Amino acid sequence: MDAILAQVFTGISAGAVLLLIALGLTLTFGQMGVINMAHGEFIMAGAYTAFVVSTITAGTELSLLIALPVGFLIGGLLGLALEASVLRWMYARPLDTLLVTYGVGLVLQQVARDVFGAPAKEVPAPDWLDGSIPILGYDFPLTRLFIILLAAGCVAALLAVLRFTALGREIRATVGNRDLAETLGISTRRTDRATFFIGSGLAGVAGVALTLLGSTGPNLGTSYIVQAFLVVVVGGIGHLKGTIVAALGIGLLQAFLAHALTGSVAQVIVFLAIVAFLQLRPQGILSVRTRSLA
């Protein structure tokens, strides 16, 4: 019983990490069909932001809270730069964006290696996240609790933006139907840029959060990117609810499998399970019906 509870908690917190990472992708992938492999490097940029902020503030208690918005900004600006310099020319060739952004990711990784050096950097967690609290008799690390709350907060904020702001309405209109949105006078160029900014910004936030769990190094992003895309694909491209379900589902599955088997075998089985799942539901958990052909 205890073991099951422990795995539920571990699975949920792993799912929250996946969710944080995949959230931005859902937006960029969902809205523009851009397969941004450099998303992982935006996460890395967020993590280095946390490192720089904690160095500048000399590890004050608030450095994490400062780093979150700064990380969002840095990730978002990188996203804007990518969109404006490269991606805007490629909307007609969505599949090609995968390789182009992979190339961008490679360059960003090497830049990080040259700027910050190859050794991993440690970002100390603030004291108020030190230790754990008992939930149902299970010691839940505060850092993981923080990440779950952060993921929930990001989802809520994103929903609020999409639901209640003019920008959100424009984004939803453009996702729903690009041509129609344009005939209604929405500047899809601007919406694209805004979407990319938010999506990439979320990657930055995820990066800041990840420093609580692991190391900050040039390869940070690559270890997450494949999984993140799988989450988006399983969730149904462009669907927030689907992404949430998929992230938690994959997190839990992985946790239970890792408990019963070994970490490596668990990873392989999760991958295969996803392939099998897509056989049953090629459109992911949630799917849109369209009247369009092809």
Added chain:
Amino acid sequence: MKTSKIKHSSPYAGWLLLAIALLVLAPAVLSDFRLGLLAKYCCYAIAAVGIGLAWGRGGMLVLGQGLYFGLGAYAMAMHLKLADAGPGGVPDFMALYGDAAVPWWWEPLRSGAVAVVVILVLPVIVAGLLGLAVFKRRIKGAYFAILSQALAAAFAILLIGQVKTTGGANGLNNFQGFFGYALFDPANKRMLYFVAAGILLVSILAMAWLHRSRFGELLVAVRDGEERVRFLGTDPANVKLAAYVVAAVLASVGGALFVPIAGIVSPDDVGVVASIGLLAGVALGGRASLLGPAVGALLVGYAETSLSEAFPGSWSYFQGALFVLVILLLPGGLAQLVGMAKRTVAHRERPALEEAAAR
């Protein structure tokens, strides 16, 4: 008819040039070590030729060809390890990490003939089943790309986890012989080079045939209008499946040859990064052209070696820039440049035809 002649004759001229360069020029001027490297690039190029078909002609972004490269490579490596161990013998690493017993699924590979069959047939089975499942369910585009990438990742993790039977992260290496020929002998390494270069050239010829065949035309049709093809009475899934299987077999053959030439295969050679690396040459050379993928793969292999020798660490920048610049600005790769050059030369012949077309 005149135009079609121009279009078709030039690839063969290019092929002949490539053949002369690989079979006559390179062995004459390169040292044994450099020739060995070229042999390695040829293995990548064989896989690249297949990617050219699946990606360039078929529009399937095969991000996980390392899977098939690895199937061929590991099948060959397992055979070589068993051959080294002798009849009934146990490969050295198994005695070291495991319980010194050869697992049942290794045993058939003791026979060289079985190994060759496995290298050719296993990718057909795996790619066939996978392709059937994926294409029949109309999973395509980004979904397909990400799935194929995840499979390569899963395959590499699986290999790393099975230390006792696959050598884990170390991979398999330390091969003494190749079908009876001692691998330490430079003469035999040259022979391996000729085998690799020869198979590369033959696979390009086979590809030329496929491009010109009705299948080749149909494949392009599927790439450009998959849904439309359905209404011409053909299930595009079957067409894609065939191209995917051919690409898988070529990757497997490339992987199998890679093993005796490089002297090692490890999970790093089959994972996500290696799989995308295989695409670099194809993109550079021109994904849809006949010679592009092979020539691109050879160039990228050469560039990687010489750049990493001259400036360690710079390869990341170079590969990154290559992906960005080529795909953004020159999606047709070097073949596009060659085509543009040719059109400029042939410009005088064109106007009459253009008029006819405009009517």
Added chain:
Amino acid sequence: MRTKISSRLLAASSVLALGMTATACGGAKTGDTASSESCLDTSGDTVKIGFLNSLSGTMAISETTVFKSLSMAAEEINADGGVLGKKLEIVSEDGQSEPTVFAEKATKLIQDDCVAAVFGGWTSSSRKAMLPVFEGNDSLLFYPVQYEGLESSDNIFYTGATTNQQIIPALDFLKQEKKIESIFLVGSDYVFPRTANKIIKQYAAANGIEVLGEEYQPLGSTDFGTVVDKVKAAGADAVFNTLNGDSNVAFFKEYKGKGLTADAMPVLSVSIAEEEVPGVGVGNLEGQYTAWNYYQTIDSETNKEFVTDFKAANGAKAVTSDPMEAAYTSLHLWKGMVEKADSFEVADVVDAADGVTYDAPEGTVEVDGENHHLAKTALIGQVNGEGLIDTVWSSEKPIEPDPFLKSYDWWKN
């Protein structure tokens, strides 16, 4: 058109067949013996040696420091007049953290650059990948990192610890000093942890220590929630950690987050040295144990000089660690061997190797000519608040290398 193609095909295949038969005829069959000639040129006033470290990829984190200490050793030797009167000329290659690249670059250094010896490698996979290359070309590799043992090649000198100089003393320490009765094994999923744990389990069985669990995570994995849950639930007296690289960071953060401490359940790590400590976080590691043969805090004149020189070359923040020291020592040992042999020839150097000593920062080390390892003193250390490691226990004297554990009767492979 068709006939044209087939005639070309015919021509092509005949060229191919010709080429293949021409080259294949002279080939040796398996079972013949190799006889390779080195192209080493010692006629000039310099001699080439090769450094082969990963300067890119995941292992660059660790191997760059080895490269730096090797470079420092080479400069010292050159400033001191070189080896047999010849200055060292360094050819450096990047192993890119991939075994296949290590094999390729080793071949290049030997065949193309004609180096007298190669220094480098870190992971077991890089060493295993290079081994046949050095044996096939009859050339020399100096490998500076502790490893899983069970290996001995005429063409490799192992200047890091083998298992009986690191893992077994660490277990002795846990048993004798910490009085543990149970242990939990955590490692990355590759050859070194699996082999090390095989040894640990046999040691435990022979010494009445209960192994309460054995967990492996994929290399580079950063998800340790489940593993730490299991460790905590098992409640062993100590944890033996063979995790590699980035995984350590995630593991120790999770460990601390779940309320596990060095006092209650100490972790003994064999892959965390001074330069990894800041990355994992001093706060996460303080009080935990490590097993090595060298620490920056060693109190000796030679070491102080080594540390000072290294900081002078690489900045005041630079730290020194066991693999760097072993690499630094390896170059000096090679110099000693060459000078004893009065020759750069591989066969002469190998013949002269036995008994060559060097007054290294870790203390005096001596080459065992039989198995090509060094006699080394085992040191158990504890991470202190400044991120350095203090020695808390050491073997009485240098331990003779025993890579195949022949002198331990509990060991059966």
Added chain:
Amino acid sequence: MTLTVNDLRVEFDGFVAIDGVSLTLEPGRLHFLIGPNGAGKTTLVDALTGLATGSGEARYRTRDLLGLASHTITRLGVGRTFQTATVFEELSVLQNLDIAAGVHRPRWRLMLPRRGTPERVAEALETVGLTALADRPAGVLSHGQKQWLEIGMLLVQNSAVMLLDEPVAGMSAEEREETGELLRRISPERTVVVIEHDMDFVRRFADVVTVLHAGKVIAEGSAAEIREDAEVQRVYLGDTVADMTETRAEESA
């Protein structure tokens, strides 16, 4: 070959696009489908060719087309074209037609290159008037020429039933005229169904006209009869305003 549609219903997420349509499509006459935008014309064709799932029955020879895969329907001899002409732009006109002719070839022949121009393809080229452009990439053709190429593809397939979705939309008056003549030429031996908006064109070439509105058949008869139908007049005149909004919806879908 007669295609009999019986009580066909198609639904998208609760929206009924086709609401119990019954039709008999007979060979030898030019059958036009008209109706305001959103009436369900294209959806009807989609349902008959495996693109949309519907209930009811669509009997052709011995088979019910509903539930069959698109390529199987094509192989049975029911072909269609699309509103925006979709041809393979990088392939030549000849190659486009040759691929369409693939339905008549055994599969293994796919491995062989094409030699010369197959007779069936040559005939189709002649019929649609593209012989001179056979070796040009289809991408350089004009809009009208692409539509003819699509019709040519159906001809080489030897489709007994041809469902043409607005073939003359966007054509010049001259091209419309040629297309109409082309349709007349090919209709005697087959069942030709044309979705059309242009009432002028319908009047000039239709043998039979079926009017669809809101997923239902509201009238059927000759062009003249249809023009006199009160219900049809009400639908076409009364819905002008609604028409505007529906245009957007359909274009975007």
